[in-house]
Amino acid sequence: MSTRKAALIDMGTNTFHLLLVELNGVGFKTIYKEKIAVKLGQGGISQNQIAPDAQKRAFHTLKHFKNLIDGEHIDQVFAFATSAVRNAENGSEFVSKVKADLGIHINVISGEQEAQLIYEGINLSGSLNGQTTLMMDIGGGSVEFIIGTSREVFWKRSFEIGGQRLLDAFHYHDPILQDEVEKLESYCKEKLQPVIEAIENFKPTALVGASGTFDTLTDIYFESMLQCKLTGQHVFELPTVDFECIFEMLKTKNREERLKIPGMIAMRVDMIVVASYLIEFILRYIPVEAIVCSHYSLKEGAVARLLSGETTV
Structure with missing residues (x-):
């Protein structure tokens, strides 16, 4: 069976991911993967800009990724x-510079394309079945919601309300103040009304969270249970009662204290509260006993496209 290699770069608002894979037509093998907290949105996302320091971090990381790909x-x-x-006013300028300096063509995808790729990644993980499921992926810049089954998207x-945006708008004090939580509450009720209506309409009975915050x-949770995640496992369950306990703990701690929580990583510590x-x-509108957490998301959705025979993603 013939094999081919491919590289996937997911340039998120907070984290850049590199995934190097070997495709054999029916499945794939991970050759190498890496994630780096580039924080592309830091210092500029609320002004629709990519800040100079963020651009420097992005170029440094992409050059590193390019060396690994070439290797x-x-x-x-x-x-x-x-x-x-x-959303950045200087976004196209940034994309052109990356192409000119590093030879990497960046596909700037729409929110709808992003949601579709996330769905395909979640589906590839084996997180879905016949039941109607609400899926969510919380990025630094946007949050995607999908309702569907393993067979189709309904x-x-x-929504452009990702972790970095919410952090900039509401999380001024650490630990977060009750007043800030109440403002965040009003904002979510307003912005996420279409999701609430979609839940009422399609009546999903399961909740899947993709990658990022859900991984952390x-x-x-696994650290608190003194358990280890199995290598090669892509789907995990987080009981809702345990999530609620973790959330209550996160709300009461400052950044330094959150960093000491077993299982916490530095790249998530700032945005994890919001x-x-x-x-x-979301759990108020879809009462489930456990959140299913998919380790696969956008970049694996791109892999799923390549496995289906598509030459472009």
């Missing part, structure tokens, strides 16, 4: 930029 002699490179770049939408929450609030908000 594996991979010529199929698929790079995706999401909320921070698609509804999907992207399950890490904290991101967890978003999850808690």
Whole structure:
């Protein structure tokens, strides 16, 4: 069976991911993966700009990724930029500079395309079945919601209310103040009304969270249970009661204290409070006993496209 290699770069608002894979037509093997907290949205996302320091971090990381890709002699490179770049007034200038200096073509995808790729990644993980499921992915710039089954998508939408945006707008004190939580509450009720209506319409009975914050929450949960995640496992369950306990703990701690929580990582410590609030908000409308957490998301959705025979993603 013939194999080919491909590289996927997911340029998120907070984190850049690199995934190097070997495709054999029916499945894929991970050659290498890495994630770096570039924080592309820091210092500029609320002004629809990519700040100079953020651009420097992005170029440094992309050059590092390019060296790794070249080292594996991979010529199929698929790079995706999401909320921070698609909304930045200097986004196209940044994309052009990356192409000119590093030879990496960046595909700036819409919120709807992002939601579709996230769905395909979640589906590839084996998180879905016949039941109607609400899926969510909390990025630094945007949050995607999808309702569907393993067979089809019924509804999907992207909202520009990601963790970095919420952090900039509401989380001024650490620990977060009750007044800030109440303002965040009003904002979510207003902005996420279409999601609430979609839940009422399609009546999902399961909740799947993709990657990012959900990975860290399950890490904290597994550490609290003195358990290890199995290598090669892509789907995890986080009981809702345990999520609520973790959320209550996160709300009462400052950054330094949160960093000491077993399972916490530095790249999530700033946004995890507002991101967890978003999850808690959604749980009010979809009461489930456990949140299913998919380790796969956008970049694996791109892999799913390549496995289906598509030559472009």
